Amino acid sequence: MIEEQQNNPLHGLKLETMITELVDFYGWKILYAALKLGCFNTNPTIEACIIFLKKTEWAREKVENFYLYRFKRMPKAVGEQFDLKPRERGFASGIVPRKPMELTLASIAEMQAKASAEYEAGNRRPNSGKRFGNDVGKGAGKKTAGGRGTGSGYGSSNSSSQRRSEPRHDSKNDSRMTERSGPSPSTDDNDPWGTKRS
Incomplete structure (x- = not known):
């Protein structure tokens, strides 16, 4: 795990360095459009971003995820890596960072619309084994990246009674976690991203 930790681009990276790299490459407008953080x-x-992100763990992890994956x-x-914080995740030796993803305001809006549509489709799917309102109890009413409250999508007047009567699920065992985690990692050292699969 120590060897893998050293392969994590966040390992030993100062918050100031991370923010500076992101701002230099994307600029403030793109970062705000992508992350929806007021800072x-x-x-x-x-300096203001550092102060905010040091005090706000969820926002810091959001920026760290953006740094790692965009x-x-x-x-x-x-798998298990999905449940870890971004700085605790490991990557197999030999996997190196690629060129940053080029982002525009239009491409960000398109990605957010697609993600929102997939989320809505997943919640409407009949007999999918998911319980009604997957994120109930986890910040209902909080604003999401799309700007809508998570508690606003229930629609029916009896939704609050449904939410109260349903048992809480541990997010580690939630079926959505395995759906979002994607394909299994490639075992081919020459193709660590699995792009050569047919």
Whole structure:
């Protein structure tokens, strides 16, 4: 695990360095559009971002995920790695960061619309084995990246009674976690991302 940790681009990376790299490459507008964090929008400075992200763990992890998977374009976390914080994740030796993903305001809006549509489709799927309102109890009413409250999508007047009567599920055992984790990692050392699969 120590060897893999050293292959994590976040390992030993200072918050200031990470933010500076992201701002230099993307700029404040793109970062705000992609992450929806106020520190990238209202009089943004590196120092203000550092202060906010040091105090706000969920926001820091959101930026670290963006750094790993959009800026460094490392393979998505699967299995047990998915449940770890971004700085704790490991990558097999030999996997190196790729060129940062080029982002525009239009491409970000398109990705967010696609993600929102997939999320909505997943919640409407009949007999999928998912319980009604998967994120109930985890910040209902909080704003998501799309700007809508997570508690607003229930629609029916009896939804609050449904939410109360259903048992809580541990997020590690939630069926959505395995669905989002993607394909299993490639065992081919020459193709660590699995791009040569047919």
